[in-house]
Amino acid sequence: MSSSIPSTLPDWPPALPQSQLDHLTTLALDYALSHGLIYRPPYPAGCSSPLSASSISAPISLFPSPFPKDLHSKALKIQEIYNELYARVTMDEEWLEEVVKACFWGVDGGDGFLRELWKGWKEVREKGIKQPLHLLLARSDYLVHQNSKDPLSIKQVEFNTISSSFGSLSEKVGGLHRYLAQQTSYFGASPHLKPENLPTNSPIKGLAKGLAEAHKAFGVAGSEILMVVQDGERNAFDQRWLEYELLEAHGIPSHRASLQTLTTASSLDSSTYQLLLTPPHSSQPVLISVVYYRAGYTPDDYSTSSLYTVRTKLELSTAIKCPTYALQLAGSKKVQQVLARPGVLEYFLPTASTVGGKVSPVSKGGKMYSKEEVDELRESFMGLWPLGDGGEESLEGERLVKESDGGEGFVLKPQREGGGNNVYNKDIGPFLEELEKKDRLLPSTEPPSKSAYILMSLITPPPHLSNILLRSVKPSPDQSPLEDHSADLKEVISELGVYGVALFGKGEVVYNDGKVGTLLRTKGRESDEGGVAVGFSVLDSVVLV
Structure with a gap:
């Protein structure tokens, strides 16, 4: 194609x-x-x-x-x-x-x-x-x-x-x-x-x-x-x-x-x-x-x-x-961010080459798709990272923000619909710093505010x-x-x-x-x-x- x-x-x-x-x-x-x-x-x-x-x-x-x-x-x-x-x-x-x-x-x-x-x-x-x-x-x-x-x-x-x-x-x-x-x-x-x-x-x-x-x-x-x-x-x-x-x-x-x-x-x-x-x-x-x-x-x-x-x-x-x-x-x-992780699409959409692996219970016996079809979905993904959970992906996302002059080339997305909610480019770094200041007032048992967001590479039209x-x-x-x-x-x-x-x-x-x-x-x-x-x-x- x-x-x-x-x-x-x-x-x-x-x-x-x-x-x-x-x-x-x-x-x-x-x-x-x-x-x-x-x-x-x-x-x-x-x-x-x-x-x-x-x-x-x-x-x-x-x-x-x-x-x-x-x-x-x-x-x-x-x-x-x-x-x-x-x-x-x-x-x-x-x-x-x-x-x-x-x-x-x-x-x-x-x-x-x-x-x-x-x-x-x-x-x-x-x-x-x-x-x-x-x-x-x-x-x-x-x-x-x-x-x-x-x-x-x-x-x-x-x-x-x-x-x-x-x-x-x-x-x-x-x-x-x-x-x-x-x-x-x-x-x-x-x-x-x-x-x-x-x-x-x-x-x-x-x-x-x-x-x-x-x-x-x-x-x-x-x-x-x-x-x-x-x-x-x-x-x-x-x-x-x-x-x-x-x-x-x-x-x-x-x-x-x-x-x-x-x-x-x-x-x-x-x-x-x-x-x-x-x-x-x-x-x-x-x-x-x-x-x-x-x-x-x-x-x-x-x-x-x-x-x-x-x-x-x-x-x-x-x-x-x-x-x-x-x-x-x-x-x-x-x-959306978790679906972009390796193997997660195959967990829900097992193909002939992956059916022997771990599969979601609701996918067993359902319609099968080809590896090429599943790969077409994956090709539509941009880079996606979690924030605030302390894992390797999260640390990678935070490193990318710092190394990109505060987030240039990225967008920070909350769990919202309807427009007007995202944070873009160099505004990301200062925004995350403000969240960290607020988090210092929270008990240590609470998740950091940035865990409510995902980081995504910007698409270049x-x-x-x-x-x-x-x-x-x-x-x-x-x-x-x-x-x-x-x-x-x-x-x-x-x-x-x-x-x-x-x-x-x-x-x-x-x-x-x-x-x-x-x-x-x-x-x-x-x-x-x-x-x-x-x-x-x-x-x-x-x-x-």
Whole structure:
């Protein structure tokens, strides 16, 4: 495969006169607004209502961004294996517990958020798991990596097991770029900008089918799906498209509620442990088949202890959770780091050449993969090291930080999702020193704070790529009504996310789809973080080169 992968990407975007760029921008914004590629606008100060009679275009790129065709195919190819891997990690409870507890052993030290999730998982196991099935709606994120001697490659940023968002809006932005190519041919600006290089992308169908498969497995007539959302959610439309697909393609109604609302609106049947939801518009409870989390991935979603309590209540029910506590813990950065150790992939994905070695109990009798397939997963890893546990790997990581002028060329990652949490390059050294100062106040029996982090080699994206990033902006008093967006030409980095769906439990994967669709997020090269919802990135699509 590598022989057809380029060593660099074309300079981008192609040059166009301002009049043509303005025309493309007008077409793009109208398409976005008319096709549901939208956000709710920021709320005025003091207002927390999630309802609004207006909308704005989601942040988008004007051009699709170049991505190597063979690397795009590889990312899609290995998603099914990644789904299987994380299913097996989740089902191997003993292994998972040992790994994640390394981040917070003790009472107060380490990662408090992971500890709370683990405590909920522990409580559910002690009281008895009522629903053995787990539903994974995943997204594996990659950057194109370039070094001086090898062809371009893809390297994994992270694997998301909770609230893998933007599938719906990603489908819409792909449609936008195909529309611009068909309507204008991008004015002949690049030979790459032709329909056959703009692949179709349908995450809405695949993600909704995963939810429908879980609903079907629940198997109780009249039950419905619950989507757990954040209060004041501005990205509701990305979620609504899944709601519409569930209803129109599968005949399954769904409901939206925040954790706070569920403290009073949800209940467990005392004998059957079925989860009942009383919607605000009705006094008649509804039986819930699937709990789909688009919240609960950050400590900010649990502002009071009662919200952890309601999360555990949902977990104790017979509803199928997407994700369960265990599956959310499996998506932690710590698990990603441990999977990169020699032999760990083969522990979960034994091949014909390794089957005689130590194998996870949940892998025995499961689907077999070839050594080449497992090696393709390993090739997507960057260097990963633990910190703070005193072992050889941890000491190696700390040595690398010191020898790299305080962390240049590395990123420090906590066990968090959603963007805005990482520490980069030379900021790492001073950050770790501050953690060490705080740790001096902790009892020696507590883990060091840096054990809540992993160290990862930075991926080096190709240079000379730019794009025009369109964002809606809040009008100012002296602004023309037509100037309601910004169009910034920036040098950019694009991150490819590949969606996957798996339904599994009792040592068996019963449904696995690795070709659900993709997401491309593009950000200014000066920005270390990459979240769309927190304002760092825009939604994009690929043009295959």
